[in-house]
Amino acid sequence: MTEARDAEKGDGERPPIASPRPEEHLDGFRAMELRDPFEAFVGPYYSETTPNDGLARTEAFRVDERHIDAAGKLHPGALMTFADAIVGSTAWNATGRRPCVTLSMQTSYTGTAKVGDLVIGKTRLTKKTRSVVFCAADFFVDDVLICQATSLWKVLGEP
Numbered sequence: 001m002t003e004a005r006d007a008e009k010g011d012g013e014r015p016p017i018a019s020p021r022p023e024e025h026l027d028g029f030r031a032m033e034l035r036d037p038f039e040a041f042v043g044p045y046y047s048e049t050t051p052n053d054g055l056a057r058t059e060a061f062r063v064d065e066r067h068i069d070a071a072g073k074l075h076p077g078a079l080m081t082f083a084d085a086i087v088g089s090t091a092w093n094a095t096g097r098r099p100c101v102t103l104s105m106q107t108s109y110t111g112t113a114k115v116g117d118l119v120i121g122k123t124r125l126t127k128k129t130r131s132v133v134f135c136a137a138d139f140f141v142d143d144v145l146i147c148q149a150t151s152l153w154k155v156l157g158e159p
Helices: 037-042 076-094
Strands: 029-031 046-048 056-062 100-109 118-128 132-141 144-155
Touching: 037 076, 056 076, 076 100, 076 118, 076 132, 076 144
Parallel strands: none
Antiparallel strands: 029 046, 046 056, 056 118, 100 144, 118 132, 132 144
């Protein structure tokens, strides 16, 4: 289960885990509080500072040496980890911050990134039922689309 979340955490939840990489200042973004150990390891991730309803979000991460493949390009698994984290936050917000787990995620890669690039993810809620949340995201470097993802999330505690 992804556990990337905003600063507004409830009582009894795992405390944030610091990323091994120092946070950088990105205009319009703040570092996300990451609670999943793997996400914290590959982070930091950043969330927009513009107020929103949490159902359409803009988030980012800087590609570094931990995120590339043997050819020096962004590894698809690194991008999928980022996608799971930020789309999971959108699903979590859509359910009133109830726990959710990834049922499925489909990704289509249309480009790539290199070390130093800032990857921007734009998530959105597409549908919500009592027990399943549908979300999507587009990922960009500059204004170039590099990936699209759609996912389904099971709301825990719902039949």
